[in-house]
Amino acid sequence: MTAEEFIKLRDFIYRKTGIYFEEQKMYYVKNRVESRMEATGYENFRSYFTWLRFDVTGQELQQLLNALTINETYFFREYYQLKCFAEEVLPEILERKRKENSRKIRIWSAGCSTGEEPYTLAIIMKEMLEDVDDIDWEIYATDINTEVLQKAERGLYSQRAVRLVPEEYKKRYLYKKGDFYEVIPDLKEKIIFFQLNLMDAVEMRKMRNFDVIFCRNVLIYFDDASRRQVAIYFYEALVEGGYIFLGHSESMSRITPIFKLRKFKNAFVYQK
Amino acid sequence: MQEPQNINELIRLMKNGRNESERIAAALDLGNFKSKEVVEALVEQLCIETSRAVQESIVSSLIKIGNENVAELAVELLKSDDAYLRNVGVEILATIGDSALEVFERMIMHPDKDVRQLVVNAIGEGQLKEAVMILRKVVEEDEEENVVAAAVEYLGEIGGSEEDKKAIKQALNRFSSPFFQYVGEVALKKLGG
Structure with a gap:
């Protein structure tokens, strides 16, 4: 995923959810996107992103969000x-x-x-x-x-x-x-x-x-x-x-x- | 309760809804419309509104609309006597960035130095790289030391060209106060010059 592709994906996620990934999160996002591409059989980002945008079921977007928003926590935190x-x-x-x-x-x-x-x-x-x-x-x-x-x-x-x-x-x-x-x-x-x-x-x-x-x-x-x-x-x-x-x-x-x-x-x- | 179907109904609810909650909802819903009429109604209400929560909902909608109409009217907020309105004016302009470039260009010529300073702040706070030229123009031409100092500071953060460095060096010759010299040197250091 290039820097330009990251920005396209970042803006797409932002429009859908309000969640915003700063530039320094690029590698975090890239790793998770690549895992999703592997899981879904897409070999290049362009075709994966096209599918993501036009998937009417919204299921892949949800899967990607799941991968991007995991937050480790514990009981009685703070x-x-x-x-x-x-x-x-x-x-x-x-x-x-x-x-x-x-x-x-x-x-x-x-x-x-x-x-x-x-x-x-x-x-x-x-x-x-x-x-x-x-x-x-x-x-x-x-x-x-x-x-x-x-x-x-x-x-x-x-x-x-x-x-x-x-x-x-x-x-x-x-x-x-x-x-x-x-x-x-x-x-x-x-x-x-x-x-x-x-x-x-x-x-x-x-x-x-x-x-x-x-x-x-x-x-x-x-x-x-x-x-x-x-x-x-x-x-x-x-x-x-x-x-x-x-x-x-x-x-x-x-x-x-x-x-x-x-x-x-x-x-x-x-x-x- | 029936859903309001049109813009006029939403504007009426924002101004005269039965309670704060209804007015907040109407103000937020107006953020889905981009017309000049809506932007005018939002800004007009922002200026006279007594509930801070409704005001914040209006600001949220203006940022969401984010077009040239918003920029044109948000810049008027910079002239307000109310510090809250001035601050949200800066915030709106800084956030909508690109749509406000033309307005920025015009407003850096404003006769009131405080307005010019707030315009510089909006460009700097928004880290608007597209507006670097405008900052440079302020550094080169503005007569007011504080306005130029603010522009120099932000130019040090978002500028980078040789022209930017040259403009700062020239400004250092125009203003000799220790404060200005310090701000200029820091900016040049950040730009690697």
């Missing part, structure tokens, strides 16, 4: 943010729910990859709301990559992925299956996994009334204009006063001024 969510944000939400006489907490893990984040959030919810009877909760977990979603639904993880899960939680929420750990059914049924492109205006408008959104290390794949667009969709998806957690190196203030920055003891969080 623990201080989760502590903030559990011990500072969640009590505020509970208080608000009681005042509003509302019973449901809705959480969205946007860009959930193979599921470690939504399952971690489910563990936290179970633990924190153990003695709370009057509140129900659900977690929506989305990703553009259909392959990672399949893995997420299966809920089977290596020792490496669960290395930061406290022993007590491991006993309660995971069971050993050979060299792997599987999430218990009780946790799985609290999470709704589905595919979603964060730049899809129609689908994003269906995402409403969330109390918290976790979108950590996802917006780094987008360019400035797409980031702003996604941030506006998130704003619309949140209830008034809802919270959004970004990755530790990400800043919503650099994307848009529509969220307020809240300084909690354990972390910075953005609020509608």
